[in-house]
Amino acid sequence: MPPKSKTKTSNTRAAPAAKPQTVARPDWPALAPVSPASDLECSSLLPAQILTIPRLFTSSLSVKYVAFLRSLPLTTTPGRPKRGDAVRVNDRYQIDDQDFARLLWEQTALKDLITAGEIDGEVLDDKQRQDLFGGEVLGLNPNIRIYRYSQGQFFDQHYDDSNNLAFPKDDGSSVPAKTTWTLLLYLTTCGGGETVFYPDPPSRKAAPPPPVEASPEVGLALLHRHGKECMVHEGREVTKGEKWVIRSDLCVKR
Ligand SMILES: O=C(O)CCC(=O)C(=O)O
Ligand SMILES: [Fe+2]
DSSP states (O other): OOOSOOSOOSSOBOOOOOOOOOSOOOOOOOOOSOOOGGGOOBEEEETTTEEEETTSSOHHHHHHHHHHHTTSOOEEOOSSOOTTBOOEESEEEEEEOHHHHHHHHHTSSHHHHHHHTEETTEEOOHHHHHHHHTSOEEEEOSEEEEEEEOTTOEEEEEBOOOOEEEEEOTTSOEEEEEEEEEEEEEOOOOEEOOEEEEOOOSSSSSOOOOOEEEOOOTTOEEEEEOGGGOOEEEEOOEEESOEEEEEEEEEEEO
16 A cells, blocks of 8 residues: 655655666667757756656657667565665566667767756756766666556655766776666656656744645656655556656766
């Protein structure tokens, strides 16, 4: 059952990423057709905390991906989470795939939109962009996670941690990096399944601001700040259909 109360759980975290599988890379379908960055917009759902890019994946690409992702060996959440880990009830596949992370970054409009730093129609300068993304953006975390939530499945309230990694460069070397924002790319529209964020009250005595909800939409990319400045959030129970998500993170130089 999903949580009844919407009160904030103080220190629940998403379980740390499991060790990437040492299996062959999936034969990911070509990332086409995609819309050019000039046809898309990056807007704030909550300024400096949550960004959205509708139609990052076209609907035909999303449909193609869902059909392909079904063929992957997804694993249903193992029973009880470890102490302190959030309850997540869904089917998941995870792989360390730097080539796919690079394609997802470069062949969709993501790289152009994020590095151009045009948000809500305003172009950020270098300093503003680095402040927003937590440093010099390198690309996407090679740790790719695929989620399928069927009816009744959900991801309980938690925070997402920032992780350190060695970010792979084209020449085979790597740069010290850390993750600063979560990327959720929704491939389907479903009943329920909203990703809901609970902003902190401005002071201890103030009433908590209303939650901010994002409903899964075909091809919609959502980015949210994580690590120290992560808001408590959850994936609400899916009530109809299936919710498919590709998850990665923005990486910056450490
Ligand atoms: O599926 C969702 O809506 C939320 C996923 C999430 O919070 C996570 O991957 O950490
Ligand atoms: Fe999360």
